[in-house]
Amino acid sequence: xxxxxxxxxxxxxxxxxxRWSRRLATKFIDFAGLAAGEKVLDVGCGTGSLxxxxxxxxxxxxxxxxxxxxxxVAAAKEKNTDPRVAISQADATxxxxxxxxxDRALALxxxxxxxxxxxxxxxxxxxxxxxGVVAAVVWDHYGGMAGMRMMIDTVAxxxxxGRQMRNRYCFQPMMQPGEMKGTFxxxxxxxxxxxxxxxxxxxxxxxxxxxxxxxxxGPLGKYMAxxxxxxxxxxxxxxxDAYQAGxxxxxxxxxxxxxxxxxxxx
Numbered sequence: 001x002x003x004x005x006x007x008x009x010x011x012x013x014x015x016x017x018x019r020w021s022r023r024l025a026t027k028f029i030d031f032a033g034l035a036a037g038e039k040v041l042d043v044g045c046g047t048g049s050l051x052x053x054x055x056x057x058x059x060x061x062x063x064x065x066x067x068x069x070x071x072x073v074a075a076a077k078e079k080n081t082d083p084r085v086a087i088s089q090a091d092a093t094x095x096x097x098x099x100x101x102x103d104r105a106l107a108l109x110x111x112x113x114x115x116x117x118x119x120x121x122x123x124x125x126x127x128x129x130x131x132g133v134v135a136a137v138v139w140d141h142y143g144g145m146a147g148m149r150m151m152i153d154t155v156a157x158x159x160x161x162g163r164q165m166r167n168r169y170c171f172q173p174m175m176q177p178g179e180m181k182g183t184f185x186x187x188x189x190x191x192x193x194x195x196x197x198x199x200x201x202x203x204x205x206x207x208x209x210x211x212x213x214x215x216x217x218g219p220l221g222k223y224m225a226x227x228x229x230x231x232x233x234x235x236x237x238x239x240x241d242a243y244q245a246g247x248x249x250x251x252x253x254x255x256x257x258x259x260x261x262x263x264x265x266x
Contacts, residue, residue, distance in 0.1 A: 021049035021109055023199040024137065024258060026057075028108055031195065031260050032135035034058040038103035043092050043124060044068070044110025048076040054106075055082045064097065066090035092120040100129040107136040109258070111180070117173040122187045128265045134189055136180060137197060137260040142170040144257025147201050151213070151220060154242045155235055162235075165223045180261040189263025197260050202253045206243045209252070210236065 028050065034040070036059040045051045045065035054063050065087045067073050073089045080087060090096050092107070093116050105124035111117045124134045139145055152169055155162035174180040181194040203209040212218065214236065216225045224232055243252060 020199060020201050020256070021046060022053065024197060025050045025053040025108055027197045027199065028106070028135070028137045028258075028260060029053060029057050031137075031197065032104065032106055032133060032262055034060070034104070037061050039101065040064075041095075041097065041102045041105040041124070041127060042066070043095070043105060043107040043120065044113075045076055045087060046072050046109075048079055048087070050106060050108040051076060051085060051087065052079065052082075055085060060084060062086075064088075064102070066092070066095070068092065093123060095123045095127050097127045099126055100132075101127045102132065103129060104133045104135070106134075109138060111136050111174045112138040112141070112172040114173065118183050118187060121183050121189075125187050125189055125263075125265055130265050132265045133262060134184070134265065135260070135262040136174070137258045138174045138180065140196075140257045140259055141172060141175055144196075145254075147203075147209070147252075147254030147256065148220070150242050150254075151239045154238050155223070158235060158238060159231075161223075161226070165219075169219055175259065177259075180259055184261055184263040188266065190266050192261065192263040194259060194261045197258045198255055199258070200253055200255055202251065204251055205249050206240050209243055210239065 034057055038060050039062040040054055040060055042051045042054065042063065042065040045067045048065065051063060051065040054060060061084065063085045065076065065085065067089065068091060070089050073087055076087045092110065092114050105128045107124065111120060114120045121134065128134055141148065152166045156166040174183065178194065181192050184192045213221045213224060215221060224235065227235065
């Protein structure tokens with residue numbers, strides 16, 4: 001199984017998405033729920049945004065965290081000082097855990113990068129006990145990511161390859177209204193609830209926004225890496241103009257919406 005999210009360096013991932021994932025993690029935990037003494041699985045842990053927030057949020061008995069990227073797993077392991085937390089490299093569509101092993105299985109900002117997202121939800125259900133909770137959250141790339149759509153739409157206006165990239169980016173799995181809820185129901189989960197969560201992305205300046213993308217991180221960075229030097233320069237100049245919007249470079253803040261879904265294992 002593969003992931004469609006490109007990672008070169010954990011520090012680049014942190015600047016691109018990790019710092020915002022931590023903001024979303026607290027709201028996601030409130031939505032998914034937690035109880036003292038539970039065993040919780042974090043599917044697609046990245047650098048540990050949800051993992052370490054879980055450890056702070058409740059007196060949990062055990063937290064298992066997995067990610068497909070060995071780069072991110074190594075970074076999360078290096079951060080970990082909690083004996084309740086175990087972090088390993090694994091595939092979301094073939095979880096290396098026994099049936100009914102956890103009270104909750106959670107996935108923060110990962111299902112849209114899993115080509116067989118329904119299979120991953122099925123695996124999360126399998127490893128969660130009856131009465132336990134499966135929950136996930138993904139960004140709404142099409143309708144809820146103003147800061148990223150700024151770049152996406154700018155690039156799409158410049159070339160056909162940019163328009164094709166926008167189509168891929170905006171219509172990844174689990175992102176359309178009701179799509180994740182439908183998948184949860186198809187995978188046999190009960191009492192399925194879907195809602196929206198909002199977190200802001202605040203940038204110090206254009207370089208703070210652009211650096212991880214220019215370095216090739218994530219789906220936007222992956223696209224940039226396919227361009228020749230002249231085209232990369234043209235794209236960066238156009239996106240800088242969009243970011244600055246006719247004003248001097250400096251701080252900018254963008255609201256970002258995510259779809260969150262929760263279901264109960266029958």
